[in-house]
Amino acid sequence: MLIDTHAHLNAPQFDEDRQQVIERAQQNGIRRIINVGFNRETIPSSIALAEQYDFIYSAVGWHPTDAKDMLPEDLEWIESLCQHEKVVAIGEIGLDYYWDTSPKEVQDRVFREQIRLARKVGLPIVIHNRDAHHDVVQTLREEGAAETGGVMHCYSGSWETAKQCLDMNFYISFGGPVTFKNAKQPKEVLEKVPLDRLLIETDAPYLAPHPYRGKRNESAYVRLVAETAAEIKGISVEELAEITTRNAMDLFRLK
Incomplete structure (x- = not known):
């Protein structure tokens, strides 16, 4: 049993064969999927996917690259969605200094607002961090994010940064890049x-x-990440699957 803790199966890349992709995930032992909606377009479709499939849950938030588009009513909308039985986290939120699409000060404000919302509603947060390691950690610390905890999604930083995140009650998540030679x-x-x-x-x-x-990714491939992680940890894939599944169930409070 495996859990894909971060996917975007509502993306247009799956419009032609979404049902088959979801079935392949189940056939490969993926028993839960956290699907992430991150702006005005993707949040409704992520919620709809979670409503359609028992084993798919949703995280909702505002992506830093779209920060300039978020209005006060969008934050209120996200807060209202946090009451939905299939919404298990706020995210993905954070800072992205690679894509120059939203000013840093706007990203910072939107990030902080959503951390405060997570503390208010009692949900964990899913962090997007690209080329902004210092500022992400500093903001999490300043905003008391240890109270909610969460996950550093598709982690790409140093061990020193990871340690600071671990100290603030965060999980560290790895995806496809960890399998690259x-x-x-x-x-x-x-x-x-x-x-x-x-x-x-x-x-x-x-x-x-x-x-x-370089090809389209899908949830079934989380098994390949599990195999690499198990090899690095020196344990069996079965043990790795059991541990990471338990971790995900605890973090997202899944049944």
Whole structure:
């Protein structure tokens, strides 16, 4: 049993064969999927997917690259959705200094507002962090994010940054990039992350693992991430699956 803790199966890349993709995930032992909606367009379709399938849940939030588009009523909308029985987290939220689509100060404001919302409603947060390690950690600390905890999605930072996140009650999640042959740092960090704080994901349709690198990713491929993680940790795939599944069930309070 595996859990894909971060996917975007509502993305247009799946419009032609979404049902088959979901069936392949089930056939490969994926028993839960956290599907992420991150702006005005993707939040409703992520909720709809979670309503359609018992084993799919949703996270809702506002992505940093879209921060400039978020209005006060959008934050109120997200808060109202937090009452939905299939919404298990706020995310993905954070900072992205790679894509120059929203000013840093706007990203910062939107990030902080959503951390405060998570504390208000008592949900964990899913963090998107690209080229903004210092500022993400500082903001999480300043806003008391340890109160909610959450997950550092598709982690790409250093072990030093990971340690700071672990100290704030966060899980560290790895996706397809950790399977790449040249992924020295992610492999080294995964080796050090405590088993009780480890999660796995796909970020489908993005970041497909080896040997599908460069192709469309899908939830069934989380098994390949599990195999790599188990090898790095020196344990069986079955044990890795059991541990990461338990971690995800605890974090997202899944039945």
